[in-house]
Amino acid sequence: MSEAHGFSLNCVQLQDYQPNRYPFLMIDYVEEVIPGKSAKGYKNLTANEWYFPVHFPGAPNMPGALQLEALAQMLTVAITTLPGLKGKVTHALQHRVRFRKEVFPGDKLIIETRVLSWSRGICKGAGSACVNSDVVCEADMLITIPEILEQYLPKRPRR
């Protein structure tokens, strides 16, 4: 694996860098991650996804919140593959998302994310997801590794 040129992670390997697990792991494969810069990959949606029977009965489609979660999980991999960050837990701080099309059982959700900045435990990033070359959602995201961020916060007001 060459970090300078990026590398791929299969569904087992990516779990070393992404702490979410079933039923909340929203990415299947990382085709190329360049640590600190970008990550792209996909999620294959089968009719067996846990949310399709309830969202909605008779008209299944992927919840927008989970599309956004898929983007955030892919962005996370772009950060947690940096040296020393493997397996760290990330939290969302602020996202702005635009949904453009519904995502259905059988679709392949192709996800691309890029890191705009990474400093002191905060990552600013952007991403989009496509199905059949059509953008279905896109987002600006702010995620953090709390363990790092908290090291920089005042413990209590000092005068």
Add this chain to the structure above:
Amino acid sequence: MENKMKYVQAFVTSFSVNESSVEGLEYNSIPAWDSLGHMGLIAELEEAFSIQMEMDDIIDFSSFKKGFEILSKYGVKF
């Protein structure tokens, strides 16, 4: 712009507050000065004064008043 004004402006920009209300601000004293707001303020100050703050100083930067003392370590004169 004089340094005091730049300093005040960093708070105004980071926390969307009025200039008149910055004097008494402390970390977590308003919703905007939370963990994310803190890092935004530090970034704003670093850009305004062309400095790179040390980790200990970022932690110590717990109030508007305390900030004068910390920035003076980086050669910022008020």
